[in-house]
Amino acid sequence: MPPCTGAEPLESHRPRVIVTTDGEEDDRCSMVRFLLTANDFEVEAIINSSSQFHWVGGKGWNVFHPASWVKDYIGFYSEVYNNLRLHDPNYPTPDYLLSNWKVGNISASGEDEIRTEGAEWIVKILLDDSDSRPIWVQAWGGCNTIARALKIIQEDHPSRMKEVAAKLRLFLIWEQDDSYQKYIRPNWEHVNIPTIISDQFDCMAYIWRKVLPNATKTYFEADWMKTHILTGKGPLCAAYEHKEWAFNAEGDTPAFLHAIPNGLRSVESPGWGGWGGRYVKTRNNVWMDPDPIEGWKHADGQRSIHNSWSKKLENASDPKMQAIRTQYFKPIWRWLDAVQNDFAARADWCVKDYASANHPPIVILKNTPLDLEAERGKEITLDASASSDPDRDRLTFRWWHYAEAGTYSGGELPESNAPKATITIPKDAQPGDEIHMVCEVKDVGSPPLTRYQRVVIHVKDH
Numbered sequence: 001m002p003p004c005t006g007a008e009p010l011e012s013h014r015p016r017v018i019v020t021t022d023g024e025e026d027d028r029c030s031m032v033r034f035l036l037t038a039n040d041f042e043v044e045a046i047i048n049s050s051s052q053f054h055w056v057g058g059k060g061w062n063v064f065h066p067a068s069w070v071k072d073y074i075g076f077y078s079e080v081y082n083n084l085r086l087h088d089p090n091y092p093t094p095d096y097l098l099s100n101w102k103v104g105n106i107s108a109s110g111e112d113e114i115r116t117e118g119a120e121w122i123v124k125i126l127l128d129d130s131d132s133r134p135i136w137v138q139a140w141g142g143c144n145t146i147a148r149a150l151k152i153i154q155e156d157h158p159s160r161m162k163e164v165a166a167k168l169r170l171f172l173i174w175e176q177d178d179s180y181q182k183y184i185r186p187n188w189e190h191v192n193i194p195t196i197i198s199d200q201f202d203c204m205a206y207i208w209r210k211v212l213p214n215a216t217k218t219y220f221e222a223d224w225m226k227t228h229i230l231t232g233k234g235p236l237c238a239a240y241e242h243k244e245w246a247f248n249a250e251g252d253t254p255a256f257l258h259a260i261p262n263g264l265r266s267v268e269s270p271g272w273g274g275w276g277g278r279y280v281k282t283r284n285n286v287w288m289d290p291d292p293i294e295g296w297k298h299a300d301g302q303r304s305i306h307n308s309w310s311k312k313l314e315n316a317s318d319p320k321m322q323a324i325r326t327q328y329f330k331p332i333w334r335w336l337d338a339v340q341n342d343f344a345a346r347a348d349w350c351v352k353d354y355a356s357a358n359h360p361p362i363v364i365l366k367n368t369p370l371d372l373e374a375e376r377g378k379e380i381t382l383d384a385s386a387s388s389d390p391d392r393d394r395l396t397f398r399w400w401h402y403a404e405a406g407t408y409s410g411g412e413l414p415e416s417n418a419p420k421a422t423i424t425i426p427k428d429a430q431p432g433d434e435i436h437m438v439c440e441v442k443d444v445g446s447p448p449l450t451r452y453q454r455v456v457i458h459v460k461d462h
């Protein structure tokens with residue numbers, strides 16, 4: 001059993017999540033990773049939904065994978081569940097997951113009229129006033145089942161819309177149908193629901209080989225995937241659909257990686273960045289990708305495959321555009337070596353005992369508040385020396401300045417490889433500036449695992 005350190009995230013710190021999925025082949029790959037990550041979340045629901053790509057009755061590419069695939073995958077999970085529990089008792093029981101699996105609106109693209117069991121289930125969760133914690137509702141497919149749920153609340157409980165909006169967080173992988181624009185936007189957007197509409201997710205989808213840097217691609221190639229995920233890791237990983245052993249696609253994975261409690265605190269603002277990417281506010285409380293080229297404007301209507309910047313950049317042949325493309329996806333790929341190693345460790349947890357597998361370091365700060373105020377020109381000490389590893393692995397440290405996440409415009413501050421770093425707040429920083437420092441702690445286990453702690457420095461005047 002894992003040693004009790006007292007520093008593990010408490011159960012109540014696990015983000016509540018609802019997944020809606022259109023069951024495309026890459027959703028099924030994302031589901032393998034999601035189930036292996038289920039110890040880090042409170043999985044409130046997994047709901048089948050349609051999309052503009054897949055619906056019941058769709059033909060050819062548009063065919064709808066039978067909704068029961070979710071049940072099948074929970075079945076694979078049940079076969080490795082006892083072993084996963086050796087590594088973290090927070091893994092939910094297969095029965096619990098099964099009881100939270102419902103079928104939502106799947107009869108057509110964008111269909112948000114039928115009161116489906118899935119939509120009603122989302123309503124039940126959102127209206128549960130015994131729990132006011134945020135809930136991350138993810139659209140791996142269309143927004144239609146989410147739209148139907150919100151419509152039920154508006155129709156039946158209009159006085160509770162604000163209360164629901166206050167705990168709702170949306171993460172959309174594009175808008176994969178017109179229901180966000182037709183219903184959610186006019187009826188709910190003004191209530192200020194934090195909403196991410198991602199395009200940069202695409203670097204984890206089918207085009208990864210075209211757009212990821214070479215060093216990152218290693219973690220997606222056949223050699224790596226076959227060894228670390230696909231063979232000898234039990235029935236759940238064996239169900240992972242590959243492309244001649246290489247990674248195929250997991251376009252929807254950033255939707256849940258955004259909420260994973262890894263110390264990056266990305267759920268505190270879509271602009272802070274983390275494993276699910278980094279976003280900028282475009283209107284109301286809606287966040288989209290930072291523009292790759294000055295002057296490119298976010299479409300005012302549906303953000304979809306048809307106006308995707310990823311798709312516009314995908315086949316760039318000009319080296320300058322290729323460099324822009326690499327930068328565009330950096331908010332996600334900068335973490336992908338850690339993300340893939342995290343996946344590999346979880347795959348090991350399906351089959352290995354505790355002592356034979358690796359577990360992530362626990363980053364602990366000493367005399368270092370997560371948010372602190374500092375004057376310009378002042379030296380401050382950031383101390384992660386109390387960090388530990390459940391396997392007693394040696395740890396390496398890297399304190400670095402995540403410049404894009406903050407507002408200080410004078411460039412990157414020097415990084416430090418010591419557990420205890422001293423930094424000087426630049427004299428040219430403006431009062432009110434935010435400087436984001438990330439402590440990245442990596443163990444020497446196999447695979448090497450990384451966890452973080454972000455410290456946000458608020459610059460003040462003398």
Ligand SMILES: [Ca+2]
Nearest residue numbers: 024027140141
């Ligand atoms: Ca999908």
Ligand SMILES: [Ca+2]
Nearest residue numbers: 359391443445
């Ligand atoms: Ca370890």
